[in-house]
Amino acid sequence: MKIHGEARMNMARSNTCLDHDTLNQFLNQQLLGDEETQVMMHIEGCEDCRTTLTEMTGKACFASEIRDHLGNVEVQNVFGDATTPARSKQDAPPSEDVIPSVADESQADLDQILSLLGPTDDPEMLGRIGPYEIGGVVGRGCTGVVFKAVDKRLNRLVAIKMLSPAFADHGTARCRFEREARSIAAVRDDQVISVFAVADHRGLPYIVMDYMPSGSLQQRIDRSGPLSTHEVTRIGMQIARALGAAHDQGIVHRDVKPANVLLENGMDRAIVTDFGLARVVDETSMTRTGAISGTPQFMSPEQARGELVDHRSDLFSLGSVLYTACTGHPPFRGETIYGVIKQVCETTPRPIRELNPDIQPWICDLINRLQCKDPAERFASAAEVADILEAELAYLQSPATVPKPSRAWRRPVPSSNASGTASIVKKSAVAVGAIAICVAALFGPSETFQFMPSPFAGKDSGEKQDAADSQAEAPMEDRKSSMVFTENPKPKQNVYDKGVQAMDVGELTEAVNFFKQAIEQDQCAAKAAYNIACCHALEKRVDESFGSLQQAIDLGYVDFRHFRDDDDLRNLRNDPRFKKILAELESIEKVNRRISRAIQLRWEKKYEEADKIFKSVLEGDPDNSKAILEYGFSLHLQGKLDEAIAWHRRAAKSRDWDHYGNYNIACYHSLKGEPDLAFVYFKKAIQAGLWDVKQFERDSDLDAIRDDERFEELIELAKSKRLESERRESDQSSF
Amino acid sequence: MNQLPQTRQSLLIRLRDRSDDAWSEFVDVYERAIIGYACRRGLQEADARDVAQEVFAAVSRKLPTWDSDSNRGSFRGWLFRVTRNIAIDRIDQLARGPIDGGGSHAARMLDAEPETDPSDGRAFQLEVRRKIFQWAAEQIRPEVQETSWRAFYLTSVDGMKPSEVAEQLGVSAGAVYAAKFRITARLRELVSRFDHPDDPDEIFPSAQNFTEKPQ
Numbered sequence: 001m002k003i004h005g006e007a008r009m010n011m012a013r014s015n016t017c018l019d020h021d022t023l024n025q026f027l028n029q030q031l032l033g034d035e036e037t038q039v040m041m042h043i044e045g046c047e048d049c050r051t052t053l054t055e056m057t058g059k060a061c062f063a064s065e066i067r068d069h070l071g072n073v074e075v076q077n078v079f080g081d082a083t084t085p086a087r088s089k090q091d092a093p094p095s096e097d098v099i100p101s102v103a104d105e106s107q108a109d110l111d112q113i114l115s116l117l118g119p120t121d122d123p124e125m126l127g128r129i130g131p132y133e134i135g136g137v138v139g140r141g142c143t144g145v146v147f148k149a150v151d152k153r154l155n156r157l158v159a160i161k162m163l164s165p166a167f168a169d170h171g172t173a174r175c176r177f178e179r180e181a182r183s184i185a186a187v188r189d190d191q192v193i194s195v196f197a198v199a200d201h202r203g204l205p206y207i208v209m210d211y212m213p214s215g216s217l218q219q220r221i222d223r224s225g226p227l228s229t230h231e232v233t234r235i236g237m238q239i240a241r242a243l244g245a246a247h248d249q250g251i252v253h254r255d256v257k258p259a260n261v262l263l264e265n266g267m268d269r270a271i272v273t274d275f276g277l278a279r280v281v282d283e284t285s286m287t288r289t290g291a292i293s294g295t296p297q298f299m300s301p302e303q304a305r306g307e308l309v310d311h312r313s314d315l316f317s318l319g320s321v322l323y324t325a326c327t328g329h330p331p332f333r334g335e336t337i338y339g340v341i342k343q344v345c346e347t348t349p350r351p352i353r354e355l356n357p358d359i360q361p362w363i364c365d366l367i368n369r370l371q372c373k374d375p376a377e378r379f380a381s382a383a384e385v386a387d388i389l390e391a392e393l394a395y396l397q398s399p400a401t402v403p404k405p406s407r408a409w410r411r412p413v414p415s416s417n418a419s420g421t422a423s424i425v426k427k428s429a430v431a432v433g434a435i436a437i438c439v440a441a442l443f444g445p446s447e448t449f450q451f452m453p454s455p456f457a458g459k460d461s462g463e464k465q466d467a468a469d470s471q472a473e474a475p476m477e478d479r480k481s482s483m484v485f486t487e488n489p490k491p492k493q494n495v496y497d498k499g500v501q502a503m504d505v506g507e508l509t510e511a512v513n514f515f516k517q518a519i520e521q522d523q524c525a526a527k528a529a530y531n532i533a534c535c536h537a538l539e540k541r542v543d544e545s546f547g548s549l550q551q552a553i554d555l556g557y558v559d560f561r562h563f564r565d566d567d568d569l570r571n572l573r574n575d576p577r578f579k580k581i582l583a584e585l586e587s588i589e590k591v592n593r594r595i596s597r598a599i600q601l602r603w604e605k606k607y608e609e610a611d612k613i614f615k616s617v618l619e620g621d622p623d624n625s626k627a628i629l630e631y632g633f634s635l636h637l638q639g640k641l642d643e644a645i646a647w648h649r650r651a652a653k654s655r656d657w658d659h660y661g662n663y664n665i666a667c668y669h670s671l672k673g674e675p676d677l678a679f680v681y682f683k684k685a686i687q688a689g690l691w692d693v694k695q696f697e698r699d700s701d702l703d704a705i706r707d708d709e710r711f712e713e714l715i716e717l718a719k720s721k722r723l724e725s726e727r728r729e730s731d732q733s734s735f
Numbered sequence: 736m737n738q739l740p741q742t743r744q745s746l747l748i749r750l751r752d753r754s755d756d757a758w759s760e761f762v763d764v765y766e767r768a769i770i771g772y773a774c775r776r777g778l779q780e781a782d783a784r785d786v787a788q789e790v791f792a793a794v795s796r797k798l799p800t801w802d803s804d805s806n807r808g809s810f811r812g813w814l815f816r817v818t819r820n821i822a823i824d825r826i827d828q829l830a831r832g833p834i835d836g837g838g839s840h841a842a843r844m845l846d847a848e849p850e851t852d853p854s855d856g857r858a859f860q861l862e863v864r865r866k867i868f869q870w871a872a873e874q875i876r877p878e879v880q881e882t883s884w885r886a887f888y889l890t891s892v893d894g895m896k897p898s899e900v901a902e903q904l905g906v907s908a909g910a911v912y913a914a915k916f917r918i919t920a921r922l923r924e925l926v927s928r929f930d931h932p933d934d935p936d937e938i939f940p941s942a943q944n945f946t947e948k949p950q
Contacts, residue, residue: 026913027920040909050912057919063891066922069868070892154781185780196779408881565880 017048023056033570116165116202125150129160129201132208148211151196157211158196163204181207189245191238193262193273212271217325218258226328228694229360230396235261235270236322236363237389242272243318244382247311254309256317257298258324268603297330301345301373312375315382319370326363327355331371345373358694362392365410379409394596400656401592401626403559496524499531508535519551526555534568545569546577553581560585591617595626602634610634625654629661641668652684659690667701675705682714691722762791764870764929765814768862772815773822782825789821790814815859871925875918882906883914890915 018026018039025031026039043049054063117127117134125133132149138159147160181198197208217235221227227235239261246253253260253272262271296304300316303309323331331349332340349371352364366388372378379385391405499514512535518528533548549563549572563569563585572578598613614631617624632647645668651661662685669678682705693715696702705711766787773783794814876884882904889900890911897915901908 027917029917037909040907040913042909043912044907044909053912053916057916058923062923063919065864065868066891066919067894069865070872070888156781194780196781561878 017046017052018042020052020056023049023053027053027056030574032574033567116204118201129162129206130199132158132160134160149208151208159209159211160206161209162201162206165204181205187245187249187251189242190269191242191271192245193271209273210271212262212264212273215263216259217261217263217270217321220263221258221324221328224698226356226359227325228358229326229363230393232322232325232359232363233389233393233396235263235325236318237386237393238270239272239318239321240382240386240389242270243311243314244386246272247314247382252309252311253314253317254303255298256314256321258321261321268605296340296344297332299341299344300375302375304341304344310375311382312378315370315378315385316372316375318382318385319367319378322363322367323349323352323371326352326359326367329355362407362410369409384409397599398592398596398626400556401558402596403562494518494523495521496528499528503531503535508539511535519555526552526557529555530557530562534566537569537571540571542572542575545572546575546581549581553585558585558588560589591621591624592626595624595630598634599630602630602637607634607638625651625657628654629657629664632661632664636664636667641671644668652681659685659688661685662688663690667699670702670704673704675708675710678702678705679708679710679714683717686714686718686721689721689725691718691725693718693722760870761794764866765790765863767866768859769818771862772818772859773825776822776826778822778825783822786818786822786825789825790818793817793821818859867926867929868922871922874925875921878921879914879918883910883918886911886914887918891919 022031022039026036026043029036031039043053114126117129120126120128120133125135126147127134129147129149131153132151135148135150138146138148145162145164147162149158149160150156151158181195185195185198193212194210195207196210199206199208215223239256243253243256256272260273262273263269264271298317298320300309300313303313303316320331332343332347352359352367353361366385370378370385379388388405388409394402395405495514496518499511499518502508502511502514512532515528515532515535519525529548529552533545533552536542536545536548560582564582569578594613594617598610598617601607601610601613611631611634614627614634617627618631621627628647629651632644632651635641635644635647645665648661648664648668651657652665654661662681666678666680666682666685669675669681682702696711696715696718697706702711769787769790770780770783773786774780778786794817879887886897886900886904886906889895889903890897895903897908897911901911904911
């Protein structure tokens with residue numbers, strides 16, 4: 001028997017059980033708002049219906065599978081479920097042994113290690129360790145040495161880390177070295193250095209690892225100074241992933257610093273190294289000699305104080321690493337080790353944007369939060385940080401097509417507060433800001449969509465979007481420090497915000513009027529259209545609501561999930577037009593996701609796979625300009641310049657990607673030794689809205705034209721265009 | 736009885752239709768199980784990865800003509816046999832090379848933990864199953880609101896009482912039940928994509944009802 005409408009609502013209130021159809025519709029979210037609430041209330045009190053639902057969604061064994069398989073969702077133990085992941089060091093009994101001091105004996109130590117190498121018949125080599133030919137020493141630590149070596153069987157280069165002889169007879173150190181090695185081997189992550197083997201040579205344990213010929217993040221910063229937001233996001237995401245994988249195995253790195261982040265291929269891939277050895281040292285160094293080995297600059301306060309640490313200590317260090325990448329300098333500096341420790345424990349570092357105004361505010365907030373002195377106020381896990389950065393990275397790459405990340409972890413910035421508070425002293429504002437962010441986090445993610453006025457300019461270029469972003473969302477201390485030309489901000493109430501406020505108090509007609517003005521003034525136009533649709537939907541003016549939804553989509557608001565889940569749209573949900581819109585948006589999102597995946601593969605230099613995806617996207621949608629642009633770039637990176645140029649030309653003709661398309665053509669001509677043509681397209685790119693001066697100065701494709709005086713002229717043109725746009729944005733902004 | 740709409744779409748069938756998404760799902764799920772198995776047999780990671788590559792190559796060659804009858808058994812059973820054979824080949828191949836202490840010693844060392852599960856095949860299948868669940872969870876998580884996910888996780892995985900979860904998350908108990916049931920249903924739908932109709936339950940000997948057959 002089917003029960004409908006009013007009857008069903010009564011049933012829901014009563015004790016009579018619901019029928020299968022209703023429960024099924026409930027599971028599939030096909031009920032309207034009121035009905036759904038009724039059913040929810042009913043199942044809250046009706047055990048029989050819950051039993052039915054349990055049966056409908058899987059038997060007891062399925063429930064136990066969920067528990068077993070998702071219980072440790074992050075634990076990736078390739079050695080099978082039988083082995084227990086390595087436990088964190090806190091579980092180990094404290095060491096009673098005395099570690100010999102090695103600081104003064106390092107040279108003697110190295111000689112001793114070299115004397116232990118086995119004989120080799122290759123005159124180029126220093127000696128052998130097991131089957132490995134040792135080519136040289138590439139690194140020294142307190143407890144060991146790192147060799148570059150060749151595995152002759154597989155003809156591959158490896159790095160071998162060997163415990164120093166000084167620790168050879170130290171039972172606990174040895175045991176831990178070996179156990180650590182096993183657990184690192186268990187951390188299988190693309191961002192963690194691969195361990196090929198663990199063995200020992202004449203009583204000294206060693207670890208055989210992937211050899212990474214490229215430099216560290218520290219070297220990169222020393223050489224070329226601060227990184228861009230984009231680069232920091234990409235590297236940060238990879239470090240966070242690596243730490244997450246290690247934490248899941250119960251390993252706390254404890255020595256996260258720029259020197260321990262290796263960059264492969266310049267920038268594309270970041271790998272975290274030096275797990276474990278640090279731990280053997282740290283465990284005893286403070287307690288025995290009162291001195292700290294290594295630098296405390298990247299330690300967390302709790303670690304610097306010598307307290308027990310957990311994974312959140314690594315998060316603090318990650319924050320310090322990212323701070324360094326953004327500014328070029330470590331956040332805490334001092335004359336002495338104890339001076340640094342005091343700084344780490346007590347002071348708030350200088351705001352990043354005072355040192356590098358190009359860094360976007362959201363990442364400053366993220367770093368501030370990582371660097372909270374109290375571990376409980378940092379993010380809960382490295383995985384969470386990685387996820388945030390991943391979403392941001394996708395957005396940075398394709399601001400026009402990827403929905404803006406929710407940034408729910410961040411302190412919401414109501415524009416009404418932000419307008420008239422220029423008098424706050426900068427320093428205290430930072431501290432307050434950091435605390436506010438942490439407090440906001442305690443309350444968990446909230447639906448902040450309407451409180452986060454942000455331009456959703458789907459048609460704008462990435463650069464324009466970034467400039468707007470820094471304006472609209474910067475906490476005030478950041479904005480103040482960077483925007484020299486907004487010294488007299490005109491507090492102008494934003495009509496979009498007024499609309500949101502009116503909507504919040506249920507003044508829907510008024511809200512619609514404000515949003516209409518916002519669209520006219522091109523303030524968050526797409527979101528304004530979306531919000532108008534919500535207002536109309538709440539008023540049950542279905543046709544008008546659909547009109548506005550379509551307008552929102554046309555303006556570039558295509559967040560599929562938001563359309564699907566927004567409760568404000570519940571009155572549209574059963575309309576076939578709504579389903580059609582959802583289907584459309586879903587397919588857009590799917591394509592975008594595939595393109596993002598292909599871009600990711602391209603970074604990993606898996607060109608073949610990446611190109612396959614690009615091509616298949618283009619097969620389905622030959623005019624997808626994003627795919628055209630990215631595919632062309634992929635061919636370009638592979639050196640297939642003549643194949644790539646056709647795609648660059650098509651991208652240059654597109655509405656959304658003309659700036660990058662022209663830039664790529666300029667690169668092509670530069671590489672081909674045709675400077676005149678290169679400058680023509682370079683100028684077109686700048687005029688189309690590409691102003692990334694740093695990119696221009698760094699891009700090796702442009703080496704051939706960089707000494708030309710026209711290059712300087714165009715750089716100046718780009719700078720002035722950027723400034724002009726920022727000024728325009730700031731005039732339009734509500735702040 | 737099963738009241739859920741069946742959107743079952745066998746992965747194997749989709750693989751045969753050469754869907755890119757299906758292939759990457761497939762690799763995603765099986766790669767770790769294959770590498771894990773190869774490592775348990777004593778191979779180093781790089782070699783284990785090679786084994787996985789070879790297995791995938793074999794799968795892509797075999798798929799167009801895959802026929803469960805003529806192969807007498809399940810796809811997963813076949814996949815495991817292929818994996819085992821390729822891994823053994825690789826071990827033999829390495830053994831013929833000039834091997835000094837390092838590699839084999841390392842393999843022993845990495846394998847030193849007591850093997851409580853004597854059945855390779857079962858460990859392999861469990862690992863696959865585990866990965867399928869994790870894959871499904873990864874698909875669902877971005878689809879739902881974070882609060883719903885937490886409600887599901889806290890009740891279904893952490894085993895907390897719905898009333899406690901409701902209080903902790905600040906939602907009604909009904910909403911917690913709704914999240915729990917809906918996500919469970921979706922999870923089962925996704926997990927069932929990996930159940931090939933011809934795939935007998937033999938591969939999960941300890942729990943025949945892992946794969947619930949719709950009526």
